[in-house]
Amino acid sequence: MPELPEVEIVKQSLAKNIKGKKIIKVSVRNRNLRFKVKSSFEYYLKNKYISNISRFSKYLLIELENQSFCIIHLGMSGTIHIVKNKKNYLFSNTSFYSSPNLPKKHNHIEFFFKDLRMIYNDPRRFGFFQLISNKNNLDKKFQNYGPEPFDKKFNSKYVTKYFESKNKSIKNFLIDQKFVSGIGNIYASEILYLSRIHPLKAAKKLNKSQCKKLILNSKKILLNAIKKGGSTIRDFKNTTGNTGHFQKEFQVYGRNNLNCKRPGCFGKIYKINQSNRSTFLCKKCQKK
DNA sequence: AAGAGGCCCTGATAGC
DNA sequence: TGCTATCAGGGCCTCT
Missing domain, CATH: 3.20.190.10 (MutM-like, N-terminal)
Structure with a gap:
């Protein structure tokens, strides 16, 4: 993990x-x-x-x-x-x-x-x-790996160009290391939730403002997670054997059937399956 | 060629 | 109690 x-x-x-x-x-x-x-x-x-x-x-x-x-x-x-x-x-x-x-x-x-x-x-x-x-x-x-979210190369121009005529879902791109390096299944759900983007949305259908939001929020989520010592779901321990704390701040991951945390939304968090991996989302505030 | 799905593996948990 | 089934998901590989 x-x-x-x-x-x-x-x-x-x-x-x-x-x-x-x-x-x-x-x-x-x-x-x-x-x-x-x-x-x-x-x-x-x-x-x-x-x-x-x-x-x-x-x-x-x-x-x-x-x-x-x-x-x-x-x-x-x-x-x-x-x-x-x-x-x-x-x-x-x-x-x-x-x-x-x-x-x-x-x-x-x-x-x-x-x-x-x-x-x-x-x-x-x-x-x-x-x-x-x-x-x-x-x-x-590492030549086939995409830039990290913090890399200057991971910018609006790169993302919009990359998504041109791509039918693959945006969530599957976030965990695709050829597109961007370092994001896995957990943070992908969190980034999309924060960006109000539906995980099943085809990448080519994202508008410029959504791409910008995605870039910004990728950095934001990952930096915050680093600040909190990472996330511990099951396995992750730091080198002294202690757990991280970012899991306490998850908005969607693992929150199946719970209420959406976004103020004023009142939606419910769903777990769906995408390419044999779990995705968590609020169907009400994340739009296709 | 793009994209989906299988596989590797163990441990935790659910259900009977 | 003890069995089996299911789930967890990173990266590489195969198949369509």
């Missing part, structure tokens, strides 16, 4: 906790993630320094001293935990499960640093780790 805001929260924590540090050791307990973790993975990372931590879309980018990258995608249930070490941890197995918030199962990958460990947990294994040899190949990896 991690979308851009949740990944951003994790990124900030990694920047604080592991940037500049040397990876002493990596251990992989389960290689069968979304893509198989290669057997050379641990060896490649061993003794390398981390020169930078960044994020693109829903990806965490760990840059290494030799300008190569280890990229992480959290899939839907991936979480990263930072556990501070006790003394002599390298020689003891007992400290591993000592952190109260660390799950007992599905801890697939562990990075060891001098003072802490970074542990990747992912029950459903939709997430993945991938090594990328240089910046050029990183750009190649």
Whole structure:
């Protein structure tokens, strides 16, 4: 479930906790993630320094001293935990499960640093780790991704041009990473509600003012979610194992059969199915 | 070519 | 209590 805001929260924590540090050791307990973790993975990372931590879309980018990258995608249930070490941890197995918030199962990958460990947990294994040899190949990896909502390229001209003669629904475009990067199923519903646009509306039928609203509200929702520490529906936890708070501010997501929160609307929130994913909307104040 | 739907996976929950 | 069915959804893939 991690979308851009949740990944951003994790990124900030990694920047604080592991940037500049040397990876002493990596251990992989389960290689069968979304893509198989290669057997050379641990060896490649061993003794390398981390020169930078960044994020693109829903990806965490760990840059290494030799300008190569280890990229992480959290899939839907991936979480990263930072556990501070006790003394002599390298020689003891007992400290591993000592952190109260660390799950007992599905801890697939562990990075060891001098003072802490970074542990990747992912029950459903939709997430993945991938090594990328240089910046050029990183750009190649993301060349088919659209701009992030905060990018200057995500502007009125781009959106209206993109939507020309497109029959696909606006909701399916918001979660389409080729159009815009970082928005997932939850925030798509919230953005459309705030913009008063019906999720089933064909993209080409949006007028200029609606496109502008969409751009503005995408930024607004995501920034606010980052400010609140992301959203926790089921799985998302920050690196200390705590939940985010933006879910308390959801206007439509998960509010099936409840009243519309918009003052003076008195409509009801419906859950519909779009391409096998749930969409939430108020049929009264979101117009086709 | 655009767009829809299937698949990967586990855990939580509902219903009998 | 214990079984089965359903749902959750990111990204890649296949099919029409």
